[in-house]
Amino acid sequence: MPSPSVPATTRGGLPIEVRRSARRKRTVNAVFRDGVAVVSIPAHFTRTQEAEWVQRMVDRLETRAAAPVPDPARADSDLARRAAELSGRYLGGAAKPVSVRWVSNQNSRWGSATPARGTIRLSDKLVGMPEWVVDYVLLHELAHLIESSHGPRFWRLLESYPQTETAKAFLSGAAYASARGLSGEMAEG
Incomplete structure (x- = not known):
């Protein structure tokens, strides 16, 4: 079971929840869920790796959210x-x-x-x-x-x-x- 960290905020006040999982070995994933950017990372990531991946994945989420939605x-x-x-x-x-x-x-x-x-x-x-x-x-x-x-x-x-x-x-x-x-x-x- 992933262990969520305390939600933080990024630019514009976007709430972010980081979930560390011992089952997750090297993959990182991010989704918007109920207005929160949920970023799942391996439990072994350092705080520096966490910060880097959270920023990268939130950037991707924001880019996708801003893209026009095709019919x-x-x-x-x-x-x-x-x-x-x-x-x-x-x-x-x-x-x-x-x-x-x-x-x-x-x-x-x-x-x-x-x-x-x-x-x-x-x-x-x-x-x-x-x-x-x-x-x-x-x-x-x-x-x-x-x-x-x-x-x-x-x-x-x-x-x-x-x-x-x-x-x-x-x-x-x-x-x-x-x-x-x-x-x-x-x-x-």
Whole structure:
């Protein structure tokens, strides 16, 4: 169970609650909850590390809060249209998702598919990444509607997409950088 510290304030009087957790080894996360910036950190962090990470994560929260909110229905319909185009071009139209949407609750995956329901969800952490990377993740999830495992048949489905290996490398680098707090919008960890 995380142990919360006494809420502090930052510029503008924003209340901040720092939660130290022995279960959390190296990841840092921050969310707004009931008007409070809740920052979760590993219990072993020094006070200096805590101050650095709290500032970094509160800055990210404030930046996200100030960003214009896109119309989710339009964004999802654009994504569904793109999925149909990719399925037609690279999978012979075999993948026919029932729904394709952006989600904000995937911090450790770029996307997910539920073949039995025909649903695809892409992490909003992909927003702002190059289009060919988003296309790869979308195509990857479309392929899961045809083949649920990551076996040879699955990877054969992706062979025709020319950016597969480059996109995988890009995402690997983005995850590496994010996990170390180097840059990017993905939640730490």
